[in-house]
Amino acid sequence: MSEFERFEAWRSANETALAIHRKWEDLDPDELGAMVLKLRRELDPFFDWFPAGWYRKEQLLAHVGAMASNLSSANKESCHRDINDLVYADMPALFTHLLTEYKKSLSR
Numbered sequence: 001m002s003e004f005e006r007f008e009a010w011r012s013a014n015e016t017a018l019a020i021h022r023k024w025e026d027l028d029p030d031e032l033g034a035m036v037l038k039l040r041r042e043l044d045p046f047f048d049w050f051p052a053g054w055y056r057k058e059q060l061l062a063h064v065g066a067m068a069s070n071l072s073s074a075n076k077e078s079c080h081r082d083i084n085d086l087v088y089a090d091m092p093a094l095f096t097h098l099l100t101e102y103k104k105s106l107s108r
Contacts, residue, residue, distance in 0.1 A: 001045055001049065003098075003101070003102045003105060006046075006049070006098055007098060007102075009042065009045055009046070010046075010091075010094060010095055010098055012042050013039060013042035013043050013046075013091070014091050014095070016035060016038055016039045016042055017039055017083070017086050017087050017091055018087060019035065020032060020035045020036065020039065020067075020083055021083050021084070021086075021087045023035075024076075024080065024083060028076075029071045029072075029073075029074045029075070029076045030071075030074075032067075032071050032076065033067075033068065033071035033072055036064065036067045036068050036071060037068060039064060040064050040068065043060065043064065046094065047061070050097075054097065055093075056089075056090055056093040056094065056097070059085070059089070059090055060086070060090045060094070062082075063082040063083075063085050063086045063090060064082075064086070066079050066082045067079045067082045067083060067086075070082075
């Protein structure tokens with residue numbers, strides 16, 4: 001995956017995460033769960049690319065996993081914090097990581 005493709009993949013995943021966040025109150029757990037599964041598929045390429053020990057990888061996996069699990073059990077309220085953490089911490093951290101790696105690639 002090229003740097004440009006990574007930024008495009010991030011943009012798509014971020015749009016999905018923001019849509020989940022915006023629609024949280026209006027959609028039922030099944031509808032949100034389908035969106036979370038889409039988000040997981042969009043994030044999958046990053047999980048192989050992340051360097052070992054990248055500090056947000058485990059949090060990102062945990063938040064997406066908790067949402068998928070809780071929504072499949074119709075337990076919407078227990079994972080509201082996860083979408084907030086994803087939108088306000090994980091996705092911005094991923095973007096910062098992408099920028100850092102891109103800057104490194106320019107100096108090689």
